[in-house]
Amino acid sequence: MSEQxxxxxxxNDDGITAKGIRTLVELMQQLGEVVVVAPNSPQSGMGHAITIASPLRLNKVDLFPGLSAYxxxxxxxxxVKLAKHFVLKDRNPDLVVSGINHGSNTSISxxxxxTMSAAIEAAIEGIPAIGFSLCDYAHDPDFSHTHDHILKIAGHALEHGIPKGVAFNVNFPSKTDLPLQEIRICRQADARWQEEFDQRKDPYGRSxxxxxxxxxNDDTGQDTDEFALSQNCTALVPCxxxxxxxxxxxxxQSWNINERTAAIPSPESVETAKRSF
Amino acid sequence: MSEQxxxxxxxNDDGITAKGIRTLVELMQQLGEVVVVAPNSPQSGMGHAITIASPLRLNKVDLFPGLSAYxxxxxxxxxVKLAKHFVLKDRNPDLVVSGINHGSNTSISxxxxxTMSAAIEAAIEGIPAIGFSLCDYAHDPDFSHTHDHILKIAGHALEHGIPKGVAFNVNFPSKTDLPLQEIRICRQADARWQEEFDQRKDPYGRSxxxxxxxxxNDDTGQDTDEFALSQNCTALVPCxxxxxxxxxxxxxQSWNINERTAAIPSPESVETAKRSF
Known part of the structure; x- marks a missing residue:
């Protein structure tokens, strides 16, 4: 690394006032010059959304003494897009970190x-990027056990870079009385969310x-992020x-997709269907 | 296929009144029993967003004569989640199709x-799923050249199924005087969006x-979705x-990520950094 x-x-995606981003900012100040650009409100569940149909606002804030923050x-x-192109005037950061998320982002999540959409956006721009998440949905969780692993992972990313087209998805187990174990390089577990819907009536009688x-999680592999977390390890998945x-x-290729299949009705029945539409 | x-x-993501979804509904009626559940307003750029922080509304509409539509x-x-768990009472559809999007969804898009988030959501649920997009952003584009390819691709998906954990991303070139060529199975081109920001002042003087x-697109491969479209072919990427x-x-693994690196400052300088925070 150079002297500079x-x-x-x-x-992050929990918003600029969340405890997780304050923790991450404090840790990153040990490694470099920090600039903060984060949402002004929680954005959880936003996937890789971008704002194209409405204008964006960006305001300097004084939440982090001595730092440039928006x-x-x-x-x-x-x-990430506004930070790079407007705040940093097209200067690339050496590293983008997102989080620490208040909640798990393992597996299909x-x-x-x-959190990871910010890291993936940075990776698209060719910038080493890491999303950090703690498997604890509390407003005020204890992040103290994650500090050493965050510094190690970010330190290695600064030293080695991260291969092109890859972002790291890092999840930490929640704090317990047991000591946190090592960082493991994992694959994404083949698990999913089984949705439930709670149907209610509003005061006007509408649903x-x-x-x-x-x-x-039916994935029994021992090389997954979920398994690592179950062993009280930190899980790192390269995405x-x-x-x-x-x-x-x-x-x-063997489907011969340019040929018609039996699943497509005859032209006659298609004509009938069209008339009944 | 059974008699049923x-x-x-x-x-789709352009909203239930878009021309693209009307076209897709009409084509799918030739292949099976159709149920429509689509957003009540345009959702472009939403990535794989889900709504967890606010309640969802679902209303039956009478836009498609003879069909169940919400x-x-x-x-x-x-x-997709509401359709499966509420409208279809946990009965799995045989196929989920999304689109036809008014605009390209190739490469990193x-x-x-x-459009593709709906298809990917269905694939997570284990349902064969296809997103269709036309590389034309017009409100009222000509979709007529895509009909035959849509029927072929959906017909093959109904006949063969789609491998577990995969969704099809299908993009069509916009209509020109040249005839549409064949469907090609492609990889995602390694291209990206270079953002531009137009800074303005509102009537109150705020930015x-x-x-x-x-x-x-700097990807010169001839096996990409972008290349297929440049040859006036339909591009199918299995995602x-x-x-x-x-x-x-x-x-x-060779990084020995559990060891500290030179990029992490000594404990003394960390202490100094902490005090200055």
Whole structure:
């Protein structure tokens, strides 16, 4: 590393006043020059949303003494885009960190995660990026056991860089009386959310729904993020930006997809269907 | 296929009144029994957002004569969840189709795409799913050249199923005087959006930003979705739900990430940093 301190952009999806981002800012100040651009309100569940249909606001705030910090009306991905192109005037940070999220982002949750959308957005821009999440949904959780692992992972990312087209998804077990074990490099567990909907009536008699769900993990592999967390380890999954499933391309070639199948009705029945539409 | 008609769920992200979903509904009626659950307003750029912090509304609408159709206050992913668990009473559709989107969802845009988030949500539930997009952002584009390819792709998906953990991302070139060529199975091009921000003042003198951008494709491969479209072909990319980058796991093991690096300052300088915070 050069004598000049690395430039580190910090963001999150719980909003700029959350305890998780304050913890992360304090840790990153030990590693470099920190700039904060984060949402002005919670953005959980926003996936990789960006704001294209409405204008964005960006305001300097005085929440972090001595630091350049901005709150943004947009999503975590918007924050990274605005940070790079406006706040940093197209200077690339050396590292983007997002979090610490108040809640798990393991397994399939990576797809719904605002925390990881910021990291993935930075990776698209070619910047080393890490999302940090604590498996504890409390407003005021204890992050103290994560400090050493955050410094190690961010330190390694600054020293080695992160391979192109990859962002790290890091999840920590919640604090217990047991000591935190090592950092493990994992794959994403093949688990999912089983949704539940709570149907209610508003004061005007109209229905509305609250969505909730329970996490279902039938993946018994010992190389997953979920397994590592069950062993009180920190789980690091390297996430790629290319969603192509290369394994099944050749299988699909054998479908002869340019030929019609039996599933498509005859032209006569299609005409009938059209007239009845 | 059995005598019973397959059950097909249709959704989109441009909203239930868009021309694209009307076209898709009409085509799917040729293949099976159609149920429509789609957003009540445009959701473009929503990525894989889900609505957890506010309640959802779902209303039956009479937009498609003879069909069961609902508009939903949520995102495309919400629509799939509500459709399965509430409208269909946990009966799985045989196929979920999303679109036809008014605009491209090729390459890295798959991550920002509401159209594809609906298809990916269905794939998480184990349902064969396809997102269809036309590379034309007009409000009233000509979809007529896409009909035959949509029927073929959906017909093959009904006949063969789609491998577990995969959703199809299908993009069509916009209509020109040249005939549409064949369907090609492709990989996601390694391209990205280069953002631009237009800074303006509101009537009260405060700044706001419009985000726009231009698409930059330096990927010269002839097996990409972008290349297929440039040849006036339909591009089909099989997208996986597992973001793990398996290739780099062994590289990361060699980092010895549980050891400290030179990038982490000594305990003394950390103490100084803490006091100055």
């Amino acid at each position: 301190k690395p430039l580190i952009l910090v963001t 709150e943004c009306s947009g999503t975590p991905a918007d924050c 990576v797809l719904y995660s605002g 509305y729904f609250w969505m909730s769900g329970k996490f279902v 790629q930006l290319d969603l192509t499933d290369y394994k099944i391309i050749s299988e699909l | 008609k397959p059950l097909i769920l249709v959704t 508009e939903c206050s949520g995102t495309p992913a919400d629509c 798959v991550l920002y795409s509401g 706001y930003f419009w985000m726009s951008g231009k698409f930059v 996986q739900l597992d973001l793990t980058d398996y290739k780099i796991i062994s590289e990361l």
